[in-house]
Amino acid sequence: MRSITTLDIQYAHRFYKFQGEAQYLHGHTGVLTIEVEDSINPGVNMVFPCNEIQKIAWDVLKNFDHALVLREDDPLLPAILGVYEKQGIKNGAPANKMKGPAFKTELATAYPECRLVVTKETMTVEGMIKIVYDLLKDKLNIVKLTFSSGVNAATQEYAPGKTIDRCPLCGVTMVDGVCPKCGYKKH
Numbered sequence: 001m002r003s004i005t006t007l008d009i010q011y012a013h014r015f016y017k018f019q020g021e022a023q024y025l026h027g028h029t030g031v032l033t034i035e036v037e038d039s040i041n042p043g044v045n046m047v048f049p050c051n052e053i054q055k056i057a058w059d060v061l062k063n064f065d066h067a068l069v070l071r072e073d074d075p076l077l078p079a080i081l082g083v084y085e086k087q088g089i090k091n092g093a094p095a096n097k098m099k100g101p102a103f104k105t106e107l108a109t110a111y112p113e114c115r116l117v118v119t120k121e122t123m124t125v126e127g128m129i130k131i132v133y134d135l136l137k138d139k140l141n142i143v144k145l146t147f148s149s150g151v152n153a154a155t156q157e158y159a160p161g162k163t164i165d166r167c168p169l170c171g172v173t174m175v176d177g178v179c180p181k182c183g184y185k186k187h
């Protein structure tokens with residue numbers, strides 16, 4: 001069976017060199033739907049707690065929220081960093097609290113201190129799905145990702161992976177036979 005959860009991401013981006021309005025800087029509320037598949041964990045009678053899927057995803061994806069997403073070759077990148085530098089917010093600001101861990105994958109690099117994500121490819125809805133899968137595939141048994149942003153939407157399905165060993169009391173992923181949330185130990 002599947003557990004399904006949705007989260008909103010507000011971001012600014014543009015499609016550098018795209019022949020259309022989207023080549024201008026603009027913003028969206030993107031909606032990401034994550035579907036995970038596994039056996040039903042008999043202890044809690046769920047596949048995976050949806051609020052925990054959200055927490056795991058948000059921990060890293062909050063880097064995209066209220067962030068600017070630009071392709072690595074976009075000339076806006078040095079221009080904006082120059083402004084942030086002059087203003088003294090490039091390396092952080094007291095109001096910038098919603099920072100996830102800095103990450104670097106083949107497709108994207110997050111700079112949480114200045115709410116910037118630099119991507120290898122244009123961040124279309126398709127591009128976002130590739131980035132998100134890469135970031136979360138080892139943490140969740142993702143079988144489907146859907147991302148919509150304005151009139152654009154894309155979806156991708158993935159083959160179900162291994163089963164995850166989950167706590168029978170609270171449903172979260174066990175770490176070395178111990179539940180990191182409630183301390184339950186496997187006998």
Ligand SMILES: [Zn+2]
Nearest residue numbers: 013022026028
């Ligand atoms: Zn857009």
Ligand SMILES: [Zn+2]
Nearest residue numbers: 167170179182
């Ligand atoms: Zn537990």
